[in-house]
Amino acid sequence: MGPVPFYDPEGSRFGIATFPYGLAPQGLATRRQLRRQQLRPAGQQPVAQLMWRSRRTSSAKGVPRGIQVAYLYEIAKARPYRPPSPKQLAALAAALRARRICPTCGVEQPYCLPRRYGQCQACHGWDLPSPEHTPTPSTESMLPAAVQPSTDRRP
């Protein structure tokens, strides 16, 4: 019988205290487990990690194929997770929209106005196509009269 895989409470093998899935010490939880309790790590560094075999390979750096890891955080240091309220989301959307409306021409642009200029690119004088500012060029007016196609028909 070899040693229990992934059991490294001192972190001598993996650089951080490591436990196999299901054997995490009391008081620690992964980000996902915290979330289920309406908590978030709140800026604390992970104190340990869980490691387990999986058909999916972790995207974390330096983790071998077929192994998944999840950081463990101290539940005691976690803070309540508060999703943004509908009011906060609405305020955010309104603020973003306000940043797209040009105070010079009043047109809502598809981009946020560059803060340096405080107006849209067209009002600022950049040579960029904007349907509100550049008249659509007419093809007919650009053709000289002599090039008009002849209506003559040969007998």
Ligand SMILES: [Zn+2]
């Ligand atoms: Zn403008």
